[in-house]
Amino acid sequence: MSTTRRAILLGSAGLAAAVAIPGVQYASWSMKDFKRDGYSPDLPPAPEGEVAWSNWSGIQRSTPSQIAVPATEADLASALAEARRVRPVGSGHSFTGLVPSEHLIVDASRFSGLVSSDTATGMATFGAGTRIRQAARELDAAGLALLNLPDVDVQTLAGSFSTSTHGTGRMLKPLHAHIEGFRIVTADGTARDVTAASDPDLFSAGQVSLGALGVITQYTLKCVPSYNLKRRVWVEQLDTLLDRVMDLSEQHRNFEFYYFPFTGYAAGISHDIFDGEVTGRVSDEDEDTLAGLKELRDVFGWSSWLRRRIAAGSLPKGQIEESSDAYWKLLATARPTKFNEMEYHIPLENGLACLREIIAALESRNDTFFPMEIRITAPDNAWLSPFNDGPRMSIATHAAVDEPYDYFFSTLEPIHRAHGGRPHWGKLHSLGKEDLIALYPEFQNFLDLRAALDPEGKFLNPHLAHLFGVDFDA
Incomplete structure (x- = not known):
């Protein structure tokens, strides 16, 4: 039915x-303009030699010197080596300022698609730039499924995991909880394969990383049979x-x-x-x-x-x-x-x-x-x-x-x-370092690990600097 x-x-x-x-009330109300001051649907004008970027809603905007779309980890490492500041971008569905940069934005969309799957173990490996909807469809064709989905599925795997995107279900965990391993390229260009067994701290930090630890290129996920x-x-x-x-x-x-x-x-x-x-x-x-x-x-x-x-x-x-x-x-x-x-x-x-x-x-x-x-x-x-x-x-x-x-x-x-x-890390809030330390017992551990992986602050931008309580020199 x-x-x-x-x-x-x-x-x-x-x-x-x-x-x-x-x-009189109706007459007055009928003339009300609900638009907020300063709203414009247009991209910001980009100075010569730069490009314009905005998120899905247009609330976050920047004019980076370049938006790079590397095809390989070697290309990615080269781009990281040449840039002073770098921010990764997914589908642009975050409302917070996680992405804006006046330097380099890295779009990982070419790291996309199902790399391998095993119905016996339920393990599947994807490029981190794969959209959730694409991952679900490719898994379905392989007889597998994600345990849950958010209410919007256009985000990339990296973007959704890095901001703790979730669905709903009293017994269902957020999406990142099904990560079994990931591959990350850090600020020095090194590619690392990370699991809970190989590096428990980096694994626990990298499940929800805010894009602050490096650029994740691949995920291995624990899946279930199609349903x-x-x-x-x-x-x-x-x-x-x-x-x-x-x-x-x-x-x-x-x-x-x-x-x-x-x-x-x-x-x-x-x-x-x-x-x-x-x-x-x-x-x-x-x-x-x-x-x-x-x-x-x-x-x-x-x-x-x-x-x-x-x-x-x-x-x-x-x-x-x-x-x-x-x-x-x-x-x-x-x-x-x-x-x-x-x-x-x-x-x-x-x-x-x-x-x-x-x-x-x-x-x-x-x-x-x-x-x-x-x-x-x-x-x-x-x-x-x-x-x-x-x-x-x-x-x-x-x-x-x-x-x-x-x-x-x-x-x-x-x-x-x-x-x-x-x-929600990807939705509007005003919290900073002291607020977050009070809320998250492991927040200082995350800050220490981030500083060790990226001592020069290559992956910082103003929003992250505010979250982490560090100085930011653009």
Whole structure:
């Protein structure tokens, strides 16, 4: 059985009827410009002899002297030898300033594809520049699978592992936890093969490296046999869903939910192993849902009561989708609408209290409309993994790419931190060295190892210098 999701669209008739409501508030709101000051979708102008680079959302920009795309480790070592500063880049899906450099940016996309696989052991080796979606498809053809996926799969393996990208699942660890070994070219041009047995410290640091230890060219991953999932999506009142969150996270292999601000409703999503005949995934209507929520904000943002009333009458209730397919066709979703994002990982026991405060803070601003995403991840033991001290609830908030996001820092971040939150390394946060030392028992060990591998700071940029508490001379 497959159930359509089109019903989640906000009813145009309800919107049209409510537009007839007169009032000074509506007139004032209808003229509101939501764009943030200084927003431009264009790349920065590059001086002669340099090139322009920006991340996916455009929030991070730089004009490096060169973007190198080496084909071999010898090419990579040569580029490193000639450069004063180097930053590796993946797909550009990080919102923090991990990549920007005025010197050399190294794109490892030519280190791509499945190198080898073994169904008997479950081991598979990939070029580090392989996109997650490509890795999943190539593994599927070989009868293997990744144990989990994030909700976006366009990132490279190196970029996702290096920032502790995760999916959702009470018993499922972040993606980097399945690394069995990697190959890294360090600042002096040396290529090293690293495993937990051969170099336990470098392995534990390199699983989540922030691209600060060198350029990783290859990963060996522990995989599982190919599998299918059944997906269910349903809409219910937020309060009733929150009462069931912990039970749902234990009952389902993968569970997450989205809260729609100013509606009082949330969409739950579960995935479970499925052995029957697959139906195929239902066509994705997320963009239409987002457009409906934006329209509700644009027209009725001046009245939170009216927004809730219209949403209550327009949103469907109960199950809106049931489908089954290969795991890689269900777990990840395309995100064509660009945004900026903050995500903090909260100790599971504090997660719901933090979430309620974040929702209240968001709904103190009438201009918010983007859904919030809430996931749960099992612990691992990488030095810089946000999940290395126990399971955590991840709370992600988003702002349209052209709209203000300063309240992420002024309003939301203090709430996350008060509940013991650790930020996603690739998503917006303001933390520095002293904050991170207090959060991560192994952070100083990471700093010491980084300094030993890269004493001249070749892999530093301003953002990393801030994280590590070191001086940076551009």
